[in-house]
Amino acid sequence: MDLSGSVFLISSDGQMLSLPIPSDSPNDPLGWSSRKRMLAFASVMLYDVVGVAAIQAPTFMYGAFDHDAALAERSLFRIEVLVSAPMLMLGIGAFLWVPLSLAIGRRPVFLLCTLMTFISTISAALAQNFYQLLAAMCVQGLAASSILSLLLCIVIDMTFIHERPQAIAMFWGLGGSLTLLVLSIIPQIKVVDTDWRSFYWIWSMASLASFVMTLFCFPETFFLRPPVAWDGRIVVQSGSEKVRIYDDWDAVPGEQALPNPPDKHWFKRFIQRIKVWSGRSEWKAMWACYPQVILCLCNPLVFWVMLLNAVNFAGMVSIGESFVYVLAAKPYNFPPWAVALVNLAAAVGSFLVWPAAGIMIQNITRHLTRRNGGVRHAEYYLPAFVLPVLAGAAGNLLFGLTAQYHLHWILIYISYALKSFSFVALGAANVLWVTESFPQWSAAALVCVGGFSYIVSFSMSFVLPLWIKSQGYAWENIQLAIMILVVGGVGVPVAFWGKNVRQYLDGRWGEYQAGALRPQ
Template identity: 25%
Template sequence: MSIEDAKDHVVQVEHVKGEKIKEDGAVLLVADSVLQKIPIPSNDPNDPLNFSRIRKMTVLLTTCWFSIFSLLSVSGLGSILGTIFQLYGKEHTPTEIVGLSNYASMVMSVGCVLLLPVAFVLGRRPVFLFAVLVCLICYITAATSTTFNGHVISRIFIGLATGTTESLLPLIIADVSYLDERGFYFGLYWSSQNAISAGLLIAIPYLVAATSWRWFYWFFAIAMAGSLVLAIFALPETKFIRPPMALSGRAVYTDEFGHTHVVSHEEAEQRFGAPLTAETTSSPPPPKRTFAQELKPFHGLPPNALKLWLHTYKKILQSCTAPAVIYALALASIALGIGIAITNIYSTLLQESYHWSASSVGLFNAGAIPASICAMLYTGYFGDRLTIWLATRNGGMHKPEHLLMQLIFPVLMTVVGIVTIAVAANAPQSYSAWAMVVGWAIYQFAFTCIIITSTTYAAEAIPDCPGAGMVVVVGGKNLVSFGAAQGIIPMVAKFSYLTSLMILLGILLGIAFLGIPIYFLNQKWREVTATEIDVDA
């Protein structure tokens, strides 16, 4: 097997209770010279890894559908913000109205942190069904709201439920896929989300202009009703407890965060208190659940439910001490905050300064479709090859900090994108509105690359709790980004579009340059914590 064939097989060694962590975060890209299917599926027909390809794609369709029509309802209000200003502008300040868009994004972090640990305990299916129902109900209450406060409350609960898209849904995808195919599944998940959302952002202003602002929510209510049907009939419970199994002289198991570990037989027996189960089908497989049984929303609590719930929060808090997680959170947050800030101003700017109609402002997002595809190619095709090249130069070992090298080009592109938008916004009499469209496409490419790379880095940078690090970054960025997103209106009122966006760009670049000391500091952090943190069973 070549290095390229093994690029997705990044495994980390876990340790037993009472032992001090003593690993530097480096992981093997090549092992045993044979491509293995990890995690190892059991002989149980109900094991999600044993689902047919068609059924796995149906699960992916269900998760993509919900992610598109929940996230877009949170971020897409900027495309009709001019209409919202006309609706509430007489009684509320511009900052309050922009908050209508930003509050939902902010509370997504709360939903992420609250719902993910519950999914580890209760299962994926009941939490997902709950999120879909909350979104559907709140779309209806938002569409029928008669007061500003009622509108705000509906959007807050939409944001809480939408938090599952950045925590639970990636976990479901991991449940049904092997390590060597997760890149394919996650690529479809993120690229379809970005591309379809960009297309809908073009269409939604036309819908609102032809009807009313309420159809912004009625459209999502209809789409979410379809999501409910898919959730009920196409998404069975994917949480599955499989024992550690023998593979090539080692033991393979998956932790509560969906991360696969390879340990010695002795470590596995000490951890689980039982001999290893070989990769055999010596015992008869259990019966396959009927379709009616799969429709059950809840399959009961595990015996250690409270311990698992508390253990999940402990891991999340533990990951917050890592410089890598703090850096990834800060960089992803400012990148997201600037993106939201731009969506909060472009609708009004295009109508007032460039004299676009309210129905046409969605065309601002036209470049986001090819930008999202280019970002997936950059982080996937180029990023994988850069990682392999750096690992080869390091004796075949991949270090998490190698991923920081991938951030150099996207950070440079943020400068090009933001400066282009700022200059065109500040002098509309001298520049075409299409300069803003091109600048936004460039920034969307850079933003997507930064989000994917920073969250991947956070997941790899902590050998003891990789999934928890990703949860902190993916969920926390919506909360931290609130300051940049909410502050754009007061800054524009005090300064100008150019000055305001340059302030935000300066913050982004300042954070990005911290990646240089982080490259060395996080390795030192792992060495220090290796003598201080005991591993729990």
């Protein structure tokens, strides 16, 4: 089929095809050894934990910030801006890192982000006033935004089509649970209660470890896929993951890319490994990405995902900014260390995304693909939205009623676990849907989901305190739950008519392949 987002994935004998077919080039991430792929993925996971924990840790250090005389002078700013400002940078950074990776490659951009996190963490420890600390934390947020955009491109680069649901769910679920475990430990470090600088000195070592591991263990994953010889024929795999077969090399359009054999000398291989820029990308791809972002914003199937992500994240922020005050106040009167244990419940919810979303969706898509004669449509990933939408609405509803009517405290832990599951599972579902529906625009689609969604959520975070004050915990969270269900319900008509809708929008840059799932 020549339908973008539809791929022939299962052969006539029922065997799952490993597509794209790896080339002979040592630069092809699909042809790497298992050890090389695992080290690259471990580098990605380590930075996932380091980057996100760095910008979320200040939530547990408000007391230390308030008692520091050096931070007293902050003009009109409240101390909460130290948490909200980095969240804004999470959205802004998506518009920079993904397009830049198309221009200079994934590895140099990833290295730059890890280096920025290391330098900004040390700068935060050395900050002499509020504004220096705020600037350092904004740089941390800008660098960490690559986790929600660039690193997802890297995970896609390293996986076959049938591996992608589980790999993305593992990235979101395992990375989120490890981060939440770290956040649950921070309040147990007593020195952090009075000296916030101690955390940044400790975390600068973790940031340095992430930079070093990325430098030595993470190769370039951006790969322009050439035609390959397979089963006596020539196979050309387009950026939208379509496969065309030719009988002769002379019939293949365009120039033929040849493998770049590695040098046999160990020192030259080492230099090749740590080289920052491979030079295999082009600046034209970066500028082409921005018109594609505009096309994606005009696309109702991408805009729906952005809106759903923003509303669900607003519900996450509503609980995240409230549970500390609710558990510390009457009738619960929890000490800070007990309040922080909520993150353990959230870690469980996040970890369950891997089996409950990744493995489940992989099996569902495989079943639907077999029923459809081996052709997999992007709409087969829509069941991935069911659990996060229901869990997100249930989490807000349960928290609102518990906080308003002082129900048993365990329900707050359960509500945050549900919300964590919803946020992480929805993140994985969003990535699968936008990249599989519009494979030729995957980079631009990830910019939209990772950029506009968090900017909108940041704007809503200023409204939430006033919303709670005027209507109370119960009604505010009930309204959020209704919004999540209504916006999530748009997925039902998408399942029936999405295959036609996603073919209508196009533009001057619509066929440019450098920002595709598999650039050619």
